[in-house]
Amino acid sequence: MKNTTENSGATREKGRREFLKKAWKILGVVAVAEFVFFFVSLLKPSKELKKSKPGSTVRIIGNIEEFLPGTVTPDRINKLYILRDSEGGFLALSLICPHLGCSVLWDETKKQFDCPCHSSAFDSYGVVLSSPAPRPLDYFPVILEEGKVKVDVSQKAKRRKFETSQMTYAI
Amino acid sequence: MNQNPDSEKGRKPGFGLILHLHPRKVKESTLRFNLTFGLGGMAALLVVIQVFTGLLLKFHYEPSPENAYNSILNLQESLLFGQMLRNMHHWSSIVLLWVVLLHMLRVAFTGAYRKPRHASWIFGLALLLLVVLSNFTGYLLPWDQLSYWAVTISTNLLAYVPLIGNSIMEALLGGKEVGQATLTNFFNLHTGVIPLLMVVLMAYHFWRIRKAGGVIVAEKDKDGPMVDTRPYLLNREFVVAMALLAFLVILSSLFDAPLRERANPSFSPNPAKAPWYFMGLQELLIHFHPFFAIVVFPVTVLAAACWLPYIKLEDRNQGIWFLSDKGVKSAKVALASGFVLTVLFIGLSELLPDPELLLSSVPSLVTTGLIPFAILAGALYFFLKQIQRKFSLNRSEIIQSVIIVMIVSYTVLTLTGIFFRGEGMNLMWPWKV
Numbered sequence: 001m002k003n004t005t006e007n008s009g010a011t012r013e014k015g016r017r018e019f020l021k022k023a024w025k026i027l028g029v030v031a032v033a034e035f036v037f038f039f040v041s042l043l044k045p046s047k048e049l050k051k052s053k054p055g056s057t058v059r060i061i062g063n064i065e066e067f068l069p070g071t072v073t074p075d076r077i078n079k080l081y082i083l084r085d086s087e088g089g090f091l092a093l094s095l096i097c098p099h100l101g102c103s104v105l106w107d108e109t110k111k112q113f114d115c116p117c118h119s120s121a122f123d124s125y126g127v128v129l130s131s132p133a134p135r136p137l138d139y140f141p142v143i144l145e146e147g148k149v150k151v152d153v154s155q156k157a158k159r160r161k162f163e164t165s166q167m168t169y170a171i
Numbered sequence: 172m173n174q175n176p177d178s179e180k181g182r183k184p185g186f187g188l189i190l191h192l193h194p195r196k197v198k199e200s201t202l203r204f205n206l207t208f209g210l211g212g213m214a215a216l217l218v219v220i221q222v223f224t225g226l227l228l229k230f231h232y233e234p235s236p237e238n239a240y241n242s243i244l245n246l247q248e249s250l251l252f253g254q255m256l257r258n259m260h261h262w263s264s265i266v267l268l269w270v271v272l273l274h275m276l277r278v279a280f281t282g283a284y285r286k287p288r289h290a291s292w293i294f295g296l297a298l299l300l301l302v303v304l305s306n307f308t309g310y311l312l313p314w315d316q317l318s319y320w321a322v323t324i325s326t327n328l329l330a331y332v333p334l335i336g337n338s339i340m341e342a343l344l345g346g347k348e349v350g351q352a353t354l355t356n357f358f359n360l361h362t363g364v365i366p367l368l369m370v371v372l373m374a375y376h377f378w379r380i381r382k383a384g385g386v387i388v389a390e391k392d393k394d395g396p397m398v399d400t401r402p403y404l405l406n407r408e409f410v411v412a413m414a415l416l417a418f419l420v421i422l423s424s425l426f427d428a429p430l431r432e433r434a435n436p437s438f439s440p441n442p443a444k445a446p447w448y449f450m451g452l453q454e455l456l457i458h459f460h461p462f463f464a465i466v467v468f469p470v471t472v473l474a475a476a477c478w479l480p481y482i483k484l485e486d487r488n489q490g491i492w493f494l495s496d497k498g499v500k501s502a503k504v505a506l507a508s509g510f511v512l513t514v515l516f517i518g519l520s521e522l523l524p525d526p527e528l529l530l531s532s533v534p535s536l537v538t539t540g541l542i543p544f545a546i547l548a549g550a551l552y553f554f555l556k557q558i559q560r561k562f563s564l565n566r567s568e569i570i571q572s573v574i575i576v577m578i579v580s581y582t583v584l585t586l587t588g589i590f591f592r593g594e595g596m597n598l599m600w601p602w603k604v
Contacts (some may be wrong), residue, residue, distance in 0.1 A: 043342040043356050078438035095437065096348075101327035102439035115322065115443030118457070118596045132457075155469065 057154035061092075062148050065169055072106045072124055078153050080140060081106060081113075081161045083124055089167035092140040092151045098158075099133045113137065125162045135160060142168040192377060193400045197385055200392035200401060206281070206490065207364065207386055209411040210274035215373065216412050217267040217394050220419070221305075222366060224260040232312065234358035236351055239314035240433040247430070254427060259274050261428030262419055264306050268448060281575055282489040282567060283387040289480035291379040291572070294372050298478055298488070301369050303448060308361035310446050311354065318436035320443040322357075328445075328452065330462035389490035420471050442596050451581045451587030457596060462542035472577065484567050496570065497562040504558055505572040509579030512550070517587055521598055551576065 059078050066086040067073055074081050074095070083091040093113075095103045104118035112129060113122040121129040126137030138158055143150040159166065200206070231250065233242040246253040275295060278284055311322045326349070343351025380386070388395070398404075431440075445453045455464040489577040493499045554576070559569060584596035590601040 030396045031330045040339075043345060079437055099327075101323045103346075103437055103441050116439055116594075134461075 044064065055076055058143065058152045061149045061151055063143060063147055067149060072108075074106060078151065079103070080151060080153070082142075082149060082151075083126075085124070085167070087169075089164075089169050090142040090144065090149060091125065091167050092142050094138040094140065094156055096138065097133060097136050098138065127156050127162050136162060139164075144168055144170050173519040175242055183599070192542065194385060195380060195399040195400055195403060197400055197404050198388055198392065198395050199398045200395045201386040201405075202387050202398070202407060204407075206388075207277060208273070209408070210270055212408055212411060213270045213415050214267060214274055216415060217263050217270060217451065218373065220263045220371065220416075221260065221267065224256055224263065225362065225366075227229075227256055228260055229362060234312070234354050236314060236354060236434070238557070239312065239354065243313045243315075243430060258423035258426070259271055259419060262422045262426070264309060266415075266419065266422075270305060275278050276555060276574070276578065280492050280571060281387055282484075284480045285484065285489065286480060287383045288379065288387070291376055291383070292480050294376045296377070296473070298369065298372050298376060301365055301372065305361060305365045305369070307446060308357040308365065311357045312361065312579075313430055316410055316431040316434055316438075316440050317429060320439050321446050322353070323439075324443055324446045324453070326462070328449075328456070328465050331465045332597050333462065333466070347503045387490040392490070429490055444588070444592070444594060445462060446587055451585040453586040454517075454584040454592070458516070458539070460536050460542060462536060463540040463544055464583075467540075468550055479570070480598065482566070482570070485565060492572075494565070495563065498568045501558045501562045501564055501568060501572050502575055504562075506579055508554060509567055510583060513580045513583040517583075528537060553562040 042161060061075055061078070061082055062073075062081075067068050067082055067090070069084050072081050072083050076095075079095050081095055083093060083133050095102050097115040097117065097120055099115065099118055099120050104113040104115045104120075104122065106112075107114050111124055113124075113126070115121070116135065118132050120131060120133035122133070122137050123129055126139060128136055136159055138156050140151045140157070141155050144154065163169045165166070167169045228246070231246045231253070233239055243257070247257060248254075250256075278292065278295065307322075307325065307554055311318045326344055329336045329343070332339065337377060341347065343353070343356065344350075345356045363409050444450060452464060452469070455468060458464075459468075493502065551573075555569060555572065557565065562568075564572070587598075591598055593599040593603055
């Protein structure tokens with residue numbers, strides 16, 4: 001490939017050979033890339049998602065009157081906390097710290113969530129009080145029907161800040 | 172290889188395979204123990220031990236979140252030598268990582284990464300990554316609190332890689348959190364994919380060493396006398412192998428592989444730490460923006476390691492640990508300064524106010540990423556200029572100094588993470604952790 005100025009048959013022949021060699025190499029790289037892509041997509045979650053039927057991800061957490069205003073109640077099975085603030089609004093917070101995935105603990109005296117791994121702290125609405133957590137705790141939409149508090153655990157949402165629209169109020 | 176019929180004489184059956192791996196004759200100077208410390212051979216033996224003990228463990232292990240923990244308990248409590256088997260696998264994995272790292276250091280110091288050994292070096296790096304990955308995937312399998320949370324933290328680190336991080340993480344976990352799919356992935360990677368890849372790469376690694384004419388030798392020994400591989404080399408290898416085995420058996424009899432309570436996805440232990448070989452990264456993460464700790468630093472180091480064989484070097488000295496007395500001196504200086512600077516860095520970032528809060532208007536990518544990274548890079552450059560002037564080093568000695576600084580720094584970071592970080596990852600004395 002280096003010597004294309006000379007136009008003798010030998011160099012053209014050499015150029016063709018080198019081109020073919022290069023083509024084979026490129027094809028090899030493409031084949032490896034395809035295989036890696038195939039392999040990685042094989043690892044991906046599809047296995048688990050197929051199992052869940054629509055609607056089966058809505059979990060009943062408890063009766064509305066069990067949650068007193070101004071309390072935080074853990075639900076360790078679904079890995080979330082139910083906040084009912086002093087105005088009676090509901091918010092379901094993921095107990096997974098958005099920093100590195102440890103589970104946060106509710107401190108009743110300080111009224112805050114603490115992460116045991118890197119001491120991030122969050123207020124009762126999940127807003128970051130101290131870093132390294134990069135964003136507030138994730139939340140789930142709460143559904144209030146038939147006197148029950150329900151959470152769709154497949155609808156976990158990330159957020160940059162707390163907004164009142166994330167709350168659900170009993171009518 | 173050119174087979175001379177005369178050399179077939181006195182050849183006993185059973186040595187064919189070994190004599191296929193080794194040449195028939197080797198240079199006498201390569202037998203010197205402190206040239207290689209037998210580290211490459213030890214790594215190969217440890218891989219064999221891992222395959223062997225791993226195959227036996229597979230008979231009793233059940234890769235499901237419900238039964239994994241109990242199958243380990245059952246293995247340890249009711250099986251003859253079950254605990255011993257797991258201990259051997261556990262300690263060998265740790266020793267393997269150490270041996271591989273030391274082997275790499277030896278190769279770097281004796282200049283054995285240069286052409287025509289560059290392919291061995293690159294494939295060696297790939298093997299190092301596989302050893303780490305193998306160790307990491309094995310970490311999850313007991314499904315106790317230690318493994319569950321260590322894997323949770325380590326895989327969450329990936330989420331900070333821009334663009335592709337999340338999809339790599341989800342592919343590895345088989346979902347959004349550590350669960351059955353993760354265990355299936357890790358089990359198959361650990362017991363199938365990685366060992367297979369390792370065997371292939373090892374074969375190539377060994378073949379390239381033979382192509383390069385065996386273990387590296389110093390210029391002055393190039394024309395030294397040759398001796399028969401059997402018995403001179405094989406006997407030495409046998410002694411090293413037996414000593415290593417004895418060491419592992421003693422270690423495994425004295426110390427049990429750790430097993431905490433069964434994994435509980437809703438309670439993380441305090442403090443929750445990554446596996447020990449990732450503790451340096453976790454420590455970096457406390458000081459740096461995640462993008463720098465997880466992407467910039469590791470990729471820079473790996474790229475530098477891959478580039479190493481292609482750096483032009485003026486000297487022809489190979490197969491010697493230190494090229495000159497001043498090289499030894501500068502190595503000592505590099506060792507001391509790497510240690511002091513890292514300790515100072517950790518101490519200062521604990522005492523000084525958080526730059527993120529001080530300059531809250533500037534994005535944290537700059538305050539805890541770009542600025543400290545620029546300072547560090549500048550300090551390293553200044554340091555190299557200084558020692559180069561002071562000791563008038565040549566290029567390969569400078570490379571050696573850089574390697575020493577990096578290894579010492581990472582070691583200090585790792586030790587700090589393991590021994591000096593207690594509850595809430597706060598700095599404290601080891602006896603309070």
